[in-house]
Amino acid sequence: MTATSSSTPGTAPQGRYGRSSDQQADHTLKVVGAVLGVLVLGLVAWFGSSYISTQSKLNGAVPTFNIVSDSQVQAELSVLKDSGTGGTCTIRSQAADGTVVGQLDVPVPKQGTTFVHSITIRTTARGTTAELMGCTPSK
Secondary structure (H helix, E strand, O other): OOOOOOOOOOOOOOOOOOHHHHHHHHHHHHHHHHHHHHHHHHHHHHHHHHHHHHHHEEEEEEEEEEEEEEEEEEEEEEEEEOOOEEEEEEEEEEEOOEEEEEEEEEOOOOOOEEEEEEEEEEOOOOOOOOOEEEEEEOO
């Protein structure tokens, strides 16, 4: 007895191992995945560069503060900045219950790359903190 086959020797039987439409779907998914991957990487790079460029203008901190009295808090403002960039830094003081009892805007000059200044915040009640709210570069 001889066996008959509808396929030639060395090739897979027709319809047994998937269809060409599955291969097209796989190819489409790969292309869509690659495009989405490139878009996500571009978005991450854009957000990262935007964050770095805004952070490099004025970076401030309040490393130390001292409660002088019920109406005054002394603080040290330290700012790292680009040369030629000036602006304003806002420092506030809060009472023990979290209410804001004093706030001060400190001008930062354009000269130099560092600015360290001792300031006194006048308060309406006893302040327990001195914190930097943020620094805004001048336009």
